Amino acid sequence: MATRSLSSILSISSTSSLRSLGRYFSWGRAINRFSTSVAIEEPIRPTVQIDYTQLLINGQFVDAASGKTFPTLDPRTGEVIAHVAEGDTEDVNRAVSAARKAFDEGPWPKMTPYERSCIIYRFADLLEKHRNEVAALETWDNGKPYEQAANVEIPLVIRTFRYYAGWADKIHGLTVPADGPYHVQTLHEPIGVAGQLVPWNFPLLIYCWKVGPALACGNTMVLKTAELTPLSALYVSKLFLEAGLPPGVLNVISGFGPTAGAALSSHMDVDKLDFTGSTETGKIVLGLASKSNLKKVTLELGGKSPIIVCEDADIDLAVEHAHSAVFFNQGQCCCAGSRTFVHESVYNEFIEKAKARALKRVVGDPFKKGVEQGPQINGEQFKKILNYIRSGIESGATLEFGGERVGSKGYYIQPTVFSNVEDNMLIAKEEIFGPVQSILKFKTLDEVIRRANTTQFGLAAGVFTKNIDTANTLTRALRVGTVWINCYFVFDAAIPFGGNKMSGNGREKGMYGLSNYLQVKAVVTPLKNPAWL
Structure with missing residues (x-):
């Protein structure tokens, strides 16, 4: 991976400060410390290098099957930052196939929960090591203040992955009393292949809300980035490979909603769909999912709070x-x-x-x-x-x-x-x-x-x-x-x-986020000597 540096004019907080902010914060309290007049200056060109613009499929960065790319723009100027591979239906099919094979035949669901936990923890450590580059990519591609990205959002992303790494070996079922000579237990199992669609306003924050619990539960996934902000997700997904995540567990497709997004939403081999975006698009996603295999769908949509x-x-x-x-x-x-x-x-x-x-x-x-x-x-x-x-x-x-x-x-x-x-x-x-x-x-x-x-x-x-x-x-x-x-x-x-009503269904984060990626299986076994009950 190429060496990166940031301009010395950027204010970088210490590791200890980032850790404390990442545990708990109020956006309002963290951001509203500034108080000066409205002003705009000539934009600064970040010195972070753009290394990952291809699709991530089965552990490899590859071009789109069509060879097409699309530009991602700097909202400060409207200028092109980079050209990114444009995934389409064929690419989604390849990614879902890789995720299915990784789930059915690969090591990830069969690993002990502790082993999965260790890989997620290693990823969080790598993300913290590269937090400045990640924050710069997020600001460059999205336009959000660098201090917001570096001091508030990226620490919370790191904290969230560590939170779910801690959950990985604490997911378990129950024993259930039955009216008869039976031993009854429930198993909480990974749901399978998850399709995930993230928005452009908080590309990495929503990425961690979806990828973290899905991995902790033992699922594999295909994630589609927002076409306006694909760069940070591609970069951090490379860090997952460095942390030891097996090929095919996390696949990342950049592309557009009507093509790549629709293909993922309607795919018959996707077991779970998780979408964050507008209410209008959420309705489309839900409709596509319901016409395919009735996959479980979680939606986090718009608001007027x-x-x-x-x-x-x-x-x-x-x-x-x-x-x-x-x-x-x-x-x-x-x-x-x-x-x-x-x-x-x-x-x-x-x-x-x-x-x-x-x-x-x-x-x-x-x-x-x-x-x-x-x-x-x-x-x-x-x-x-x-x-x-x-x-x-x-x-x-x-x-x-x-x-x-x-x-x-x-x-x-x-x-x-x-x-x-x-x-x-x-x-x-x-x-x-x-x-x-x-x-x-x-x-x-x-x-x-x-x-x-x-x-x-x-x-x-x-x-x-x-x-x-x-x-x-x-x-x-x-x-x-x-x-x-x-x-x-x-x-x-x-x-x-x-949210409730047209703001969506289901909950993300916390222990509630785990239920999105688990299915419950009941196991009933007769007891040969009921006298000991």
Whole structure:
């Protein structure tokens, strides 16, 4: 593997700091330490080398069967970073065949759980060793701030793999009492070949949520990267081979949804499908899966998460967390708190402080130290977000701050704050997936519960109050998968994550993530001497 280095201008945290951040963190708390004016500078060219652009099939990096490639772009400039192999149906077939052979004939499912655990631990050590290169690839291909990738996301990826490495030898069944002379036990077995489709907004974070539990349970898999951000997954998958993962256990296909994604979703020899992405695409994936072999499907989809700021809330705390809840990762987060409901008694105060906080947000080259917000992922998302902003203005919402492009190159947008937003406006109903905060006013608890739940989504929510009864009421009443009380974006390898309604089904992370990749078998044995029962 070629030697790599990063520009000396990048701020790299110590190993000990990364380990502590990787155990537990709040994105809002970690990111919101910056407070300077909006600015953009000429982008810096990273010095990390691009080594892996082919498909990973059966332990080898190979070209696509068609020989086709596609460009992956730098969202800071729109320039080509590299050309990546474009996988298609034939490549998916090859990858699934390799995964099936590795599961049916290979050593991975037959290894002791402890042996599997050791390989995953070795991979986590390698990932930590190469964390700076990985973070640079993630920023270069995605546009997220380097400090966010290096100091927050990659440590959590490492921590998550170590978490599931620890689970590998602790997965077991039960003994079951029966009405008769029988010994009954259950076995928790790997489900087989898993198909995994990861999104572009958190390429490696979602990669670890899917690959970690699948490996711990003894499965093999074919993972399709997002076509906009394939580089980091290809790089870290090479580290898995170095750690001793047998060929065919992890196969990686880069390509497009209508071709490679559809082929994987509908493949008859895939036993389990795990998708993270938009609700619209999730419906397509589920339909393709149901028309093939009724494979088990887990979906983590879109959101329009409410934040509820009660009259007794710590306003400064609420403003800071509500700010990070919608602007973190350029607003490209499925559980972004994009509907901020504020009690009428503190509404004006909240708006003034939210506006002031947005004014201080640092927008610019994500490789620059102190930058909080980089570019949107591509021109399509950039135009979509600006159209939503225009819709907000035209529908009568008050534009408090932002709403404009930043600079003349790349896909940068000002953090945008709207007040006087009504429930029927598009900016309050649809997932924008960009740096747009919509602030709505409410009077009573019953009212805000009804309005918060009046949406097709149900991914997450935030509640800010000093009253435990209010917190408990909202926690029970909100129809979402996660509720954060007086905080937001608190993630941990052990905390389950997933949505209700059109935000998906199933849960990832923690012990709940294991159930996605296990099947239960009952074993019944007659007892010849029931007198001893």
